[in-house]
Amino acid sequence: QVQLVESGGGLVQAGGSLRLSCTASGRAFSNYAMGWFRQAPGKEREFVAGISRSGGSTDYADSVKGRFTISRDNAKNTVYLQMNSLKPEDTAVYYCAAAYTYYVQVTTGRYDYWGQGTQVTVSS
DSSP states (O other): OEEEEEEOOEEEETTOOEEEEEEEEESOGGGSEEEEEEEOTTSOOEEEEEEOSSSSOEEEOTTTTTTEEEEEETTTTEEEEEEOSOOGGGOEEEEEEEESSSSOOOSGGGOOEEOOOEEEEEEO
8 A cells, every 4th residue: 555645735826936846755665657647627637647667757747847846765765746827717626636557557457545635825
C-alpha cells in the first residue's frame, strides 16, 4: 500500500507560478513511476505529466509542455510539479498517482494509487 499526500495548491493570478508536491509513504517510492493528473468541474480526469521510476524519463500533455516541469526526489519520497505561466484553463483539482512500473504512464487505468487532490485556481 502507498499513501500519497499532495500539497501546494492555491489561488494564483494568470501568468503566475505554483509548485505542487506529493509525498509518499508505505512501500518503496523508487519502485513506482509517478504522474500528475487534473480534473476540472464537469470534465474527465486528464494526464498532465509523468516521470519514470528513476526520474530519467518524463512526458507531458501538449497543453502544458514548456510551462510545467515534473521532477522527483527518491530520497525524500516526493514528486513535484512546477507550474509556470499559469492560465485560467489550468484551474482544476490536481492529483498525484503512483504506478508500479518503471516507465512513464499516461492513462489513469495504469496507476495503482492516488492522492486526495489539491485545488489549483488561476484567476484571469
